[in-house]
Amino acid sequence: MDKSNFKGYLALVLHAHLPYVRHPEYPRFMEEDWLFEAITETYIPLIDIYDRLLSEGADFRITMSVTPPLMCMLSDPLLQDRYLEYLFRLIELAEKEVVRTQFEPQFNALAHMYLRKFRLCHEIFVARYGRNLLNAFKKFQDLGKLEVVTCTGTHGFFPLMLNQKAKDAQLAVAVQTYEKHMGRKPRGIWLAECGYQPGDEELLKKHGIRHFFVDTHGILYGSPRPKCGVFAPVYTPSGVAAFGRDSESSKSVWSAEEGYPGDYNYREFYRDVGWDLEMDYVRPYIHGDIRGNTGI
Numbered sequence: 322m323d324k325s326n327f328k329g330y331l332a333l334v335l336h337a338h339l340p341y342v343r344h345p346e347y348p349r350f351m352e353e354d355w356l357f358e359a360i361t362e363t364y365i366p367l368i369d370i371y372d373r374l375l376s377e378g379a380d381f382r383i384t385m386s387v388t389p390p391l392m393c394m395l396s397d398p399l400l401q402d403r404y405l406e407y408l409f410r411l412i413e414l415a416e417k418e419v420v421r422t423q424f425e426p427q428f429n430a431l432a433h434m435y436l437r438k439f440r441l442c443h444e445i446f447v448a449r450y451g452r453n454l455l456n457a458f459k460k461f462q463d464l465g466k467l468e469v470v471t472c473t474g475t476h477g478f479f480p481l482m483l484n485q486k487a488k489d490a491q492l493a494v495a496v497q498t499y500e501k502h503m504g505r506k507p508r509g510i511w512l513a514e515c516g517y518q519p520g521d522e523e524l525l526k527k528h529g530i531r532h533f534f535v536d537t538h539g540i541l542y543g544s545p546r547p548k549c550g551v552f553a554p555v556y557t558p559s560g561v562a563a564f565g566r567d568s569e570s571s572k573s574v575w576s577a578e579e580g581y582p583g584d585y586n587y588r589e590f591y592r593d594v595g596w597d598l599e600m601d602y603v604r605p606y607i608h609g610d611i612r613g614n615t616g617i
Contacts, residue, residue: 329552332564334384334534336511337364338476341390345399351608356394357407360454361616364395365442368450368457371467381466386511387458388472389498396502401452408446411439411616414606418594418617435617455502462503470509471495471530480516488521492528509533515566522557532562540565593617 339359344350367385374381387395394400418432450456461467473479474494482488492510499507508531512521515536525533532554540551540563547555551565573580581587595607595615606615 338388384468471499471507476513522559522561526559537568
């Protein structure tokens with residue numbers, strides 16, 4: 322067979338999820354920092370890249386899941402207020418770091434980088450998108466550049482759910498939450514942990530979902546075995562399409578041993594001034610006398 326005229330497409334799919342954390346009974350709560358770190362390190366930088374691509378006229382396409390718990394947190398006024406407080410603390414600490422490292426050029430450049438980064442985060446979060454980052458994702462989706470897919474309601478793992486009513490409820494919540502924030506029903510879903518059990522596609526079809534993502538072995542061990550492996554979608558008997566995850570691509574961006582996260586030049590996330598500097602200096606930016614990451 323002559324394959325010279327075959328055209329292939331690369332599907333970039335990002336999975337965005339965090340467990341639900343919200344503790345109004347405390348003025349600050351350590352678990353909420355997980356959300357704030359992700360907003361600063363991942364979600365706002367992604368939005369900044371999407372905006373820059375738009376301004377440069379790049380005709381990009383990307384798929385990204387935003388799970389129901391994450392949607393609820395990003396749209397919550399209390400957590401939005403607390404993220405601003407978190408960001409103000411980071412800006413204050415970065416300003417101090419610029420002064421502290423003024424005679425250490427290699428660290429001073431880093432301090433200036435963080436200060437620029439945190440100020441940009443504030444500008445994007447407040448001025449551009451009114452403190453709700455879902456406004457950004459909806460904008461890119463409406464422009465046809467970003468396809469936002471959903472996930473099971475509480476990030477529930479379907480292969481361990483023996484009750485079909487539980488699965489049905491997970492999907493109902495997913496569709497309801499998505500429609501509330503994105504203005505239409507979801508077309509696709511990232512199954513939690515890419516977990517799939519035969520028959521799940523019937524429930525997906527019931528809720529109007531047309532495609533899902535499954536782990537590599539879910540495709541490679543299928544029967545009949547797909548000719549193209551994970552490099553082409555597979556249609557289930559219900560008509561819902563399954564996309565397999567490419568393990569080599571995943572390891573390049575996820576594995577700590579290989580790919581760029583394992584590279585010596587990759588920034589070490591766990592090296593932070595919250596651990597390295599004097600306690601009296603960092604105490605206002607951590608949780609009391611418990612050392613932890615500040616974000617610098």
